[in-house]
Amino acid sequence: MTLTLHNTMTRTKELFVPGDPNRVTMYVCGPTVYSRPHIGNARPALVFDVLFRLLRTLYGEDHVIYARNITDIDDKINAAAKESGRPIGDITSEFADNYRADLGALGVLPPTIEPHATAHVGEIIAMIEALISSGHAYEAEGHALFSVSAFDDYGKFSNRNRDDMIAGARVDIAPYKKDPADFVLWKPSSDDLPGWDSPWGRGRPGWHIECSAMIEKHLGETIDIHGGGHDLIFPHHENEIAQSRCSHSGADLARVWMHNGFLTMDKDKMSKSTGNIITVHELSQDHAGETIRLAMLSAHYRQPLDWSDDLLSQAKSTLDRFYGTLDNLSDVDVPAGATPSDTFMSSLTNDLNTPKALAKLSALCKAANKVDDNDERARLKGELLTSGAVLGLLQDDPSSWLKGGVNDDDAEIDALIEARTAARANKDFAESDRIRDELAARNITLEDGPDGTKWRRDS
């Protein structure tokens, strides 16, 4: 099956052809670790987790290398350390741990490698030195700066020209820059800030160079897929391309560039400065990780998505339906060698069309609910579970999902249902309905079927 991906470089969907199908490489810009990730931060992690799972399905689990970095050098981290009086390393390790835990709760697989900027300062310095000696960068007042005029294609990726950039500049232009568009590779650190010795004095890397250096070290000169949020196209990825191509005789940095769209919160911009955010951790208190995950995948990754309580409750009822079907299939076993359905895969391999793929899961459920033949039911169960796995969904125990996990009152609920069953057997419907109302008041919904009464917990 072929995979088609939208490439930001060409602004079109293209057939994906990796450089080496035995070593498919993907790099995604990860977090700067100074605060808990909010739900907007989770979108790229989730989107590229689905792509990671899809690539592993298509090329084999051992043939995909996915790197997602941790940025642990940054002025916001420095500011957070200063404000709290805590050592920088404490802060970065705490929030890196939070990031892994919060996203792990959403079913995000750990990447193959998770390079840290502070562990690659040597490689960063070496890359800057190479850029200076080849004439693509220069030193000025303790800084090392990339010279955009030395790279003809600068601006091509984000489709902007020099004049526009200068006209729109929101920031004062530093006097030591030869060209206003030049950007920092290395900057000096005062004594109270983290710093490393370098040919240009004690300092720290600029923002963009770490990705270029870590990609080169772990994945190579030209990687298959580079991803991140839409806001990173300029300047971050434009600058990464400039640094990397000038270090590698013009070789492309990535074959495919992918960018996810942004989230809004109840129709307003999601922004830390206005406080209009919600963290993954907060959401996880009230919603299952899988509900949050499905909510995120209910829109195509390049489209804007409005995050709301309504979106979450829709995701919850969709999952209840899926798990309800699986629960009804509990009497049949998944056949050996089960694979995702073709129509599901053709949706997902079409530039990660998760909404369409989810519609295919609905179709599988409908088919499974209708059919009587057990071989066919088993086959559909296999397709449903293996398809769900590519999205990172439906791997929970259906009964456990519907009952909201294991709770203290489970035995009591079972006892009440038993009493109701006895009442029904005696045609004492007043009593049986009383018990059902009592349970309903506790958000327990009953379903009487030929094999007895099932129950589920609605939130």
Added chain:
RNA sequence: GGCCGAGUGGCAGAGUGGUGAUGCAGCGGACUGCAAAUCCGUGUACGUCGGUUCGAUUCCGGCCUCGGCCUCCA
């Protein structure tokens, strides 16, 4: 001002030059002691004004509205 993206039925959200995805909600029916779940049926949707076309929601152009980016900020 420049660049990019978006406007689809009550809601969410795909897609397509010509038989109105999918889910939720609603309505009718089957099933049920009654429900629930499930199944069946049910909707004159594509911002606006023009153009191309036998035919446009889909292509082209203008306009309106909204969002993002425009260098050390992630």
